Amino acid sequence: MTDFSTKQLPAERDVVAPDGSDVRVLLELKGGGMAHFELAPGETSVAVAHRTIEEIWYFVSGQGEMWRKQADREEVVRVEPGVAITIPSGTQFQFRSQGEESLSVIGVTMPPWPGEGEAYEVDGKWTPTVRSG
Numbered sequence: 001m002t003d004f005s006t007k008q009l010p011a012e013r014d015v016v017a018p019d020g021s022d023v024r025v026l027l028e029l030k031g032g033g034m035a036h037f038e039l040a041p042g043e044t045s046v047a048v049a050h051r052t053i054e055e056i057w058y059f060v061s062g063q064g065e066m067w068r069k070q071a072d073r074e075e076v077v078r079v080e081p082g083v084a085i086t087i088p089s090g091t092q093f094q095f096r097s098q099g100e101e102s103l104s105v106i107g108v109t110m111p112p113w114p115g116e117g118e119a120y121e122v123d124g125k126w127t128p129t130v131r132s133g
Contacts, residue, residue: 002029009036016133018119019045019094023133026106033112037105039064039097039130046132047094047124051117054110055087062103066095067125076125079103094124 005027013022017037024036039045041062057066063080069092077085079095087093097103121132 013038016131018121018132019048020128020130020132021045021095028112030112032108032110034106034108035113037107039095039103041097041100041102042129044096044126044129045094045124046128046130047092047122047126048119048132049092049122050087050089050119052089052111052114053118054089056084056108056110057087057105058084058107060104060106062097062101063099064095064097064103066093068093092122092124094126094128096126 007027009026010024014025015023017023021037021039026034026036028034047067059079059081061081065076066079066085067076068074068085068087070088070090079085095103
């Protein structure tokens with residue numbers, strides 16, 4: 001049996017994601033992990049895709065846009081608190097923060113993040129303003 005866990009959102013980032021956002025690692029179980037992602041006001045992420053994992057993101061603060069592309073399907077959606085999106089394996093994506101406050105997201109990764117090499121850079125919709133981690 002896996003022990004249950006409790007964790008407070010860390011004040012400082014744990015790592016910079018491959019897309020350039022700040023990551024605060026929350027919790028993980030065998031089937032998935034959860035993290036808090038944050039992109040400062042006015043910043044645009046690096047466009048990436050994942051090799052094996054899928055993610056569900058829930059936006060908790062800020063405003064911005066999310067670009068996603070799968071083969072011939074491509075869209076840009078407005079994101080703000082209360083919006084949830086999916087990022088299936090292989091989906092190219094990029095996001096940007098617009099407005100006065102950081103764009104913050106709670107993300108669930110399934111299965112848990114496997115480590116370096118999972119994400120790879122792709123040509124995105126916008127010019128990134130941050131560097132990949």
